[in-house]
Amino acid sequence: MRVFPTTVLACALALCTPALTIPTLPGLRYTLATPGPKPPAPIGKQPAPDPAAAIRFTYPAPQCALASVRIEWRSLTIVERTAWLGAVKCLAKVPHWKNLQALGKTAGAPPINTNSSLFDDFSWIHQDYASQVHLTGFFLTWHRWYIANFDQALRQYCHYAGPTPYWDWTKDSQDFQNATIWADTNPLWGLGGFGDPKKEYTLTTGAFANFPVVYPYVHNLRRQYNPLPFNFTFFPAEYRTVVPTYTFTPKEMNYMTENFTGNFTSFQHYFEKLWGAHGSIHGLTGGDLGGVCAPSAPTGVCTSNQFSPNDPIFFLHHANVDRVWAAWQRQNKANFWAFHGGSVASPNIFDPNDPDGNGVAPWLNISSPFPTDGILANARIADIMDTMGGVLCYTYDTYAFSL
Numbered sequence: 001m002r003v004f005p006t007t008v009l010a011c012a013l014a015l016c017t018p019a020l021t022i023p024t025l026p027g028l029r030y031t032l033a034t035p036g037p038k039p040p041a042p043i044g045k046q047p048a049p050d051p052a053a054a055i056r057f058t059y060p061a062p063q064c065a066l067a068s069v070r071i072e073w074r075s076l077t078i079v080e081r082t083a084w085l086g087a088v089k090c091l092a093k094v095p096h097w098k099n100l101q102a103l104g105k106t107a108g109a110p111p112i113n114t115n116s117s118l119f120d121d122f123s124w125i126h127q128d129y130a131s132q133v134h135l136t137g138f139f140l141t142w143h144r145w146y147i148a149n150f151d152q153a154l155r156q157y158c159h160y161a162g163p164t165p166y167w168d169w170t171k172d173s174q175d176f177q178n179a180t181i182w183a184d185t186n187p188l189w190g191l192g193g194f195g196d197p198k199k200e201y202t203l204t205t206g207a208f209a210n211f212p213v214v215y216p217y218v219h220n221l222r223r224q225y226n227p228l229p230f231n232f233t234f235f236p237a238e239y240r241t242v243v244p245t246y247t248f249t250p251k252e253m254n255y256m257t258e259n260f261t262g263n264f265t266s267f268q269h270y271f272e273k274l275w276g277a278h279g280s281i282h283g284l285t286g287g288d289l290g291g292v293c294a295p296s297a298p299t300g301v302c303t304s305n306q307f308s309p310n311d312p313i314f315f316l317h318h319a320n321v322d323r324v325w326a327a328w329q330r331q332n333k334a335n336f337w338a339f340h341g342g343s344v345a346s347p348n349i350f351d352p353n354d355p356d357g358n359g360v361a362p363w364l365n366i367s368s369p370f371p372t373d374g375i376l377a378n379a380r381i382a383d384i385m386d387t388m389g390g391v392l393c394y395t396y397d398t399y400a401f402s403l
C-alpha cells in the first residue's frame with residue numbers, strides 16, 4: 001500500500017506539487033521558506049507534457065506554498081537512509097524504459113543496453129548528453145532538472161516518500177579519504193566506503209556492495225580514492241601535484257556564494273572549471289564517480305568517462321552542487337534569475353578567467369528546453385530557476401557551510 005506523506009492534504013488543496021512529496025516522518029522537516037523574486041520577463045506557457053516520457057511532473061505546476069526540504073545525508077535518520085538506499089536499489093530493478101532515445105550523440109557514449117534498468121537509463125542519458133550539459137549553460141540548470149527527475153523516479157516507481165538527501169562535502173574537506181561520509185558500512189543504511197583493492201576497488205561495503213551497473217560495460221560499482229585526480233598530462237602542471245580538497249572547504253563555498261554578483265557565467269565557471277569543486281569530488285572519489293574504468297574492462301568499451309551516475313552518491317553530490325547554486329541565487333536579487341550560457345563548450349578550458357566559461361554560441365536562453373532523451377519530463381530553463389516555483393517545489397534545510 002502506498003503511504004501518503006503528511007502533506008497529501010495540502011497537495012489536495014493544490015498548495016504543493018504532489019509529484020515532489022515531502023517527508024512522511026514526524027518532526028520539523030520542512031519550513032515555509034521565502035519564495036524568490038518574480039521572473040524578470042514573461043516566459044510564456046509551460047511546455048506540454050510528453051506522454052511517452054518515463055518521468056512525469058504535474059503541468060501546469062501548482063503554486064508552491066509548502067516546499068519539500070532536502071536534508072544532508074548525515075542528518076537523515078537511519079530509517080530515512082534505509083528507505084532512500086532501498087528506493088535506489090528498487091529503481092535498479094525497474095526495467096529499462098523502452099522509449100529511451102539516443103538524441104544527445106556525445107562521441108564515445110556507449111550504445112543503449114536494453115538488458116538494463118531505469119537506473120542504468122539515467123546513467124546512460126548523462127553519457128549521451130555529456131558534451132551538451134557540461135561546460136555549457138546547461139551545467140547547473142540541466143543537472144538541477146536531471147536530479148529532480150531522478151528524485152521523482154524514486155517516488156513514482158519505488159514509492160519513496162522521504163526527504164531528498166544531499167552530500168555537504170564541505171564537511172569532508174579536511175581529510176577526504178577518512179571522512180565520515182565513507183564510514184558507514186552498514187548494508188542497509190550505509191553509503192559504504194572505498195572499494196576493495198584486491199577486487200579492483202569494487203565496493204564491498206554498504207548498501208551498494210557489488211551493485212551491478214551496465215555502462216560502459218557490465219561491472220560492479222567501484223570507488224577508488226585518488227588523491228591526485230588531475231595528475232595527468234592533459235592538465236597544466238600546476239594542478240597535477242595538488243590534492244584538491246581546498247576547492248570545497250566551507251570558506252571556499254562562502255567565497256563563491258558571496259561573489260560573482262549577477263554574473264551567472266563566472267559563478268558557474270568558478271564552480272565547474274575542471275580543477276574546481278565539482279570536478280574534485282568526482283576525481284577524489286574515483287572509480288565510477290570519477291569516470292574511471294577497471295583495468296580488466298574489455299578493450300574498446302571504455303570510450304566515455306561520463307558514467308559517473310553509476311554511483312548513486314552522484315545524486316547526493318549534485319544535490320549539493322545545486323544547493324550551492326541555490327545559496328548563490330538567494331544571496332542577491334541580481335543572482336536569482338541570472339542566466340547566460342552557450343550550448344557549445346568554450347575551447348579555453350584551462351583559462352581561469354574565460355569570459356565564455358560556460359559556453360559559446362549558439363546561445364541558450366531562459367526559454368531553452370532541456371534535452372530529455374525521451375525519459376525526463378519536458379521543461380525549460382525558466383521552469384527550474386526557482387526551486388520553489390515553476391515546476392519545482394523544494395528548498396534546503398540550510399544554505400550555510402560549516403565543518
Ligand SMILES: [Cu+2]
Pocket residue numbers: 126133134143
Ligand atoms: Cu554531469
